[in-house]
Amino acid sequence: AQSVTQPDIHITVSEGASLELRCNYSYGATPYLFWYVQSPGQGLQLLLKYFSGDTLVQGIKGFEAEFKRSQSSFNLRKPSVHWSDAAEYFCAVAPGAGNNRKLIWGLGTSLAVNP
Amino acid sequence: GAGVSQTPSNKVTEKGKYVELRCDPISGHTALYWYRQSLGQGPEFLIYFQGTGAADDSGLPNDRFFAVRPEGSVSTLKIQRTERGDSAVYLCASSLGATTGELFFGEGSRLTVL
Known part of the structure; x- marks a missing residue:
């Protein structure tokens, strides 16, 4: 069965520091991969795919x-974090074209940004 | 507004009661999805509409859950005989198409069953 693993439940970085959020997936073929961000009081927003x-x-x-196919990973990065980036980040996989609806989600990584 | 609108934003009900959650998608989006997000979890697929018909309802947990989209726009998620385990944030999303189109999510309806 397909699955998505986000190993880090919570990450804290300082403003201006670089960021990498990890995502590993389990799927037999090449999946469609997404990163979404969920800010307090806002809906999930697509960051990239x-x-x-x-x-x-x-x-x-x-x-x-x-x-990275060899590592079954789709890590999210940002060179310099801003305080407004504090949010919950979700990695998701769609098992192929036509299955955009059945996204399988990770548990999310909560990002805190220190001033 | 241009985004996906969900009402109510918060709903508190008692065990055994009936609940309706409404979703108004982005105008022109033919695909509409319901997801459920429990505390500390990622969203979980419930049902997907293409137009007026439910193209895939395989995520509905049991027959207490039902959703409609009679005119191909607004959708209502209906939960009968609510249970405490139904407490979650119910997310609605819409997209132009059901393949690779971006999902646009509403802010969700938080349901609490006492």
């Missing part, structure tokens, strides 16, 4: 993610 092609994907708000 990977379907095919270039394995380094650029997203909104200065985020990027790299798909």
Whole structure:
């Protein structure tokens, strides 16, 4: 069965520091991969997605993610974190085209940013 | 508003009561999804509509849960004989298509069953 693992439940970084949030997936074929952010009082917002092609994907708000098939990973990165980045981050996988609806989600990583 | 709207934002009810949660998707989005998010968990797929029909309801946990989308726009998630375990945030999302289109989520309806 497909699954998504986000090993870090909670991460704290200082403002201006770099960030990497880990995501590992279990799926037999090449999955469709997503990162969403959930801020307090707001709905989930798509940061970026990977379907095919270039394995380094650029997203909104200065985020990027790299798909590594050999490691079954899709880690999210940002070179310099801003206080407004404090939120819950979810990695999700869709088992192929046409299955956008049946996203399988990780448990999320809560990011705190120290001033 | 241009986003997905969900009402009520909060609902407290007693065990055994009936609850309706409403979702108003982005105009023009034909695909609509309901997810459920329990505390400390990621969202869990419940049901998906393409137009007026439920194309996939395999995520509904049991027959106490039912959802409709009679005119292909607004959807209502209905929960009968609520149980304490139904307490969660119910998320609605919409998208232009059901394949690779981006999901746009509402803020959710927080249901608490006492």
